[in-house]
Amino acid sequence: xxxxxxxxxxxxxxxxxxxxxxxxxxxxxxxxxxxxxxxxxxxxxxxxxxxxxxxxxxxxxxxxxxxxxxxxxxxxxxxxxxxxxxxxxxxxxxxxxxxxxxxxxxxxxxxxxxxxxxxxxxxxxxxxxxx
Amino acid sequence: xxxxxxxxxxxxxxxxxxxxxxxxxxxxxxxxxxxxxxxxxxxxxxxxxxxxxxxxxxxxxxxxxxxxxxxxxxxxxxxxxxxxxxxxxxxxxxxxxxxxxxxxxxxxxxxxxxxxxx
Numbered sequence: 001x002x003x004x005x006x007x008x009x010x011x012x013x014x015x016x017x018x019x020x021x022x023x024x025x026x027x028x029x030x031x032x033x034x035x036x037x038x039x040x041x042x043x044x045x046x047x048x049x050x051x052x053x054x055x056x057x058x059x060x061x062x063x064x065x066x067x068x069x070x071x072x073x074x075x076x077x078x079x080x081x082x083x084x085x086x087x088x089x090x091x092x093x094x095x096x097x098x099x100x101x102x103x104x105x106x107x108x109x110x111x112x113x114x115x116x117x118x119x120x121x122x123x124x125x126x127x128x129x130x131x
Numbered sequence: 132x133x134x135x136x137x138x139x140x141x142x143x144x145x146x147x148x149x150x151x152x153x154x155x156x157x158x159x160x161x162x163x164x165x166x167x168x169x170x171x172x173x174x175x176x177x178x179x180x181x182x183x184x185x186x187x188x189x190x191x192x193x194x195x196x197x198x199x200x201x202x203x204x205x206x207x208x209x210x211x212x213x214x215x216x217x218x219x220x221x222x223x224x225x226x227x228x229x230x231x232x233x234x235x236x237x238x239x240x241x242x243x244x245x246x247x248x249x
Contacts (some may be wrong), residue, residue, distance in 0.1 A: 064224035
């Protein structure tokens with residue numbers, strides 16, 4: 001068969017991309033519970049729910065991107081081109097995953113900073129009457 | 132000669148319904164807290180609201196998947212089958228994730244405001 005190399009490429013790329021996504025998101029969201037507890041001031045059920053929702057969004061976004069860049073084009077049907085194309089795909093996907101990881105970390109730090117800012121209570125305002 | 136389009140449709144619908152149902156279940160279970168915070172003191176009402184939101188989500192998404200099937204071109208071989216399924220699924224999953232992040236943004240900002248009010 002003429003196109004078997006491309007099918008081999010897909011069979012290698014898909015499990016690697018999915019496992020990489022799984023590993024990164026499990027590492028990130030196992031450790032992010034502490035930040036969430038800090039952001040929501042110890043209200044555990046909201047923190048756990050938000051953490052789970054962010055995890056789902058992370059999975060969806062990354063698996064969607066992994067599937068979007070799946071298409072492989074080979075000029076000639078040999079193993080050298082297959083390995084080069086695969087390494088390009090998997091490398092760019094892992095760079096993208098790293099960027100997403102840092103974006104999520106930035107969100108956690110930002111939320112933590114905002115929660116700390118709102119910790120010192122503001123004085124109650126006197127009632128104002130407007131016409 | 133087998134029809135690649137029919138194989139593709141069955142795989143696509145199976146995977147998409149699985150993903151949509153799993154995501155809907157997760158959002159429903161974890162969204163109860165947020166919906167309950169929006170109308171405090173009416174837990175049963177909030178549960179019903181959340182359930183009807185879930186039904187609406189299922190209807191819209193599975194309906195969109197079914198509509199998407201009518202735009203496929205004819206498929207000639209296995210690699211093209213894999214590519215087309217991946218592209219179509221990625222489109223729907225990315226739309227789903229954008230909607231999901233929008234939801235998270237709205238929910239978290241609303242709940243922060245509610246906490247500050249107390």
